[in-house]
Amino acid sequence: MGHDLTGIRSFLQSVHPYDSLSEDTLDTVLDGFQILNFPAGEPIYDLDEQLAGLYLIVSGEVAITDPNGVQVSALGPRNSFGERGLLREGRSVTAARARTESKLLLLPADVFERLMDKERAFARYFDRARPKRAGTADLAEMRVSDLMAPNPLSCPPETSVQAAAAMLRDARVSSIGVVEDTRLAGILTTRDFTTKVLAEGLPGETPVSQVMTRDPHSLGPNDLGSDVLQMMLERKIGHVPITDSGRFKGIVTQTDLTRHQAISSAVVIGDIAHAETVEELTGYTKLIPQVLAQLVATGKPHDVVTRLITDIGDAVTRRLLKMAEDELGAPPVPYLWLACGSQGRREQTGVSDQDNCLFLHDDFRPEHDTYFAALAKFVSDGLDACGYFYCPGDMMATNPRWRQPLRVWRDYFSGWVAKPDNEAQMLASVMFDLRPISGDDDLFTGLQAETLAMASRNSIFVGHMVSNSLKHVPPLSLLRGFATFRSGEHKNTIDLKHNGVVPVVDLGRIYALQGRLEPANTRARLLAARDRGVISETGAKDLIDAYDLIAHTRLEHQAHQIKHGQKPDNFMAPTSLSDFERGHLRDAFVVVRTMQSAIGQGRGTLG
Structure with a gap:
């Protein structure tokens, strides 16, 4: 040098x-x-x-x-x-x-x-700014910070054993850290109360410092699950305190390890399939945030995480439909329940409303609607109870407009394509993401390809759809790098949904329209657009990599909130990222904006 x-x-x-x-x-x-x-x-x-x-x-x-x-x-x-x-x-x-x-x-x-x-x-x-597409981490490879229970219960050394026992009871945990001058001095478990307090007949006012395990072996937040397993086995302990420079940060228990091994999307779906009541379903769907956080922590790619989370939503919908039929009886004509929006694209996260509709057989008669209105209400109410809140735009099968025979749906699509006004563009955008969930698939077979062919031939419709797709723009500013909200509830944050993933979702939908591509999933659309030559090889690579990073960042943000007991959302402060991470995210947004510029100018490719 x-x-x-x-x-x-x-x-x-x-x-x-x-x-x-x-x-x-x-x-x-x-x-x-x-x-x-x-x-x-x-x-x-x-x-x-x-x-x-x-x-x-x-x-x-x-x-x-x-x-x-x-x-x-x-x-x-x-x-x-x-x-x-x-x-x-x-x-x-x-x-x-x-x-x-x-x-x-x-x-x-x-x-x-x-x-x-x-x-x-x-x-x-x-x-963190270089998410991998291949390989996943198992429990042994997870970071301790993703396994531990944060905000651990603690008390000073002079606390009485009776007071400490009450704290354990109220918090419903099995251990408490004894902290002196911010340093972890010891740990006390429910087993200690049995073997050291009750067995020896110690009075309730005995200070915890007399019965605690002093200076317990601990690990750091960045150690691995394998380190926890090894320490538990070698030292025959069930609680491993986590410290950072001596400060008590958390604890990992055998229960934590079992919970991370036992809870998966497959287990939750299996339980959902056998639920007898909506109340049972709500108990299982409450586990979704934990499943999402665990999937993110184990290094799953974002499209795998959202697919597995969406699978849970699909299972809930199918179970509710079965419950509705059990209550209402057999349907008067065949039907098909379809999802649109993020569920239709298999891109649900920890924050999802419901977007759905009903296709009915053309033998449908007006008097049959009493049945299907009741079925739609049962399912939509059940979805709302399970955390999939009602669509703010009323894009649900409970709305008679979205509960129609197949012939009406064909008229809807042809009308939107023929007269692409603002409402038609919005509705077409939603309906191009349709995916069957349960019922008679023949009601959808061929309709998607027919509609794509009709729409792609109409240059005016395509032009309107392109213009509509450019309404959501990446949050880039001139000086600070990111255009954050300047006031209100989300001040100093960016919206990783509407200004992050949605611009790419919109681009993917346009490419699907231009290439008559049938996939509904955004990443699958980008790959299909590349393979069909709708976008260039380099353009596709850049946009897919940019999308991967933005979607990955969004999921990590939600997982972080879940881990800290917060309700997940899409609003992230750029200051929560390192300088390097912010640089990568800026680059990803630049790629998206460049691809928007290209498609807006009729080029549709990059590089």
Whole structure:
């Protein structure tokens, strides 16, 4: 590295994750870094340029611009940018230039990858922005932070055993940490009350410090489930406290391990299939947040997580339909219950309303509607009770408009295509995501292909659908990188649904329309559009990778909320991410905006 070695070492030791590296490793990194100086206005790299590695700003300010030359962020000291293999295999989908005189450090790609392979803290910091598509983690590979019960019960050493026992009873837990000056001094379990307090006849005012296990062995939040299993087996214990620099952060119990092993979407679906009442169903659907958080923690790709969560919603719907038929009797004519929206696309998360409709056989007569209105109400009410709240736009089978014979549905679709006004565009967007859930599939067979063919031939309809798809835009601003809400309940956050995944969902629907593609799932549509040549190979790769990151970030946000006892939503503060993560997310949004620009100009491809 040559000159200024001491100053650069000091700087790196103030920047995470370099501050986590050992002295020897830091020496190696110092030898690998290149010092680069750029005058104001000079390009650092151009669009689609092969990147040399990871840049770190020491001083100055760097502007990141999209393919149209629009600035999407301005980065300052300690911000990283560059090594973005996520988007185009080392080629940048953005450009970078020095806004002011800037001093940068360049970590070559090969050194970066070696650190990712060998340094756990370094990899943890950068890996979240590089979600993997292959492989999953089992219980032994999960982080302790994903297994532990947060906000653990604790008390000071002078607490009486009687008071501690009451705390355990009220919290319905089996252990309590004894904390002195923020440090974990000991742990007391229900077994200790039996073997040390009751068995020895100690008075209720005995302080917990006399019976607790002192200075218990503990693990850190970043250790693995395998470490917990090993400690429990070797030390024959059922409670492992989790500490961070001595501070009591959580606890992992045998019950936690069993719960993570036992609860899965398949188990929940099996229980749902045998539920006898709506009340039983609600008990099972309450487990959905936990299942979602567990799937995210085990490293499942976002489309696998949402597919498994949607499978639960499908199972609930089918069970409710069976309950309704048991109560109402056999239907007067064949019917088909279909889902649209996120359930239709198999993209449900921890926040879902219900969007559904009924296709009825053309033998339907007006007097039959009494039956189907009752069936729709039973199912929709049951879904709402199970957490799938009523559609705010009344896109449900309880609305007579969406409970019609097949001939009426054919008229709906042909009318929307022939006269694509604003309502027609909105309704067509929803209905193009239809997927049968239960009933007579023949009522849907052929209709989708027929409608796609009819719609794709109408250039005016396609044009209106393209314009409608551009109404949701990524949350990019000129100076700060992200356009957050400026006021209100969600101030300083971005909406990862309407400004994150929905723009890609809309693009996928347009590609499906242009290519007459039958998949309803967004990722499947993007892959099919690539294979059919609707979008270019590079455009598809960039957009799929961008979508993967945005959807992954959304699920991690919801999983984090669930883990901390909060109701999951789609509003995330960009400040909750690291600088590197924010950089990746900005790049992903730039890709989406670029693809929107391309399809808006009639090109539909990128690269």
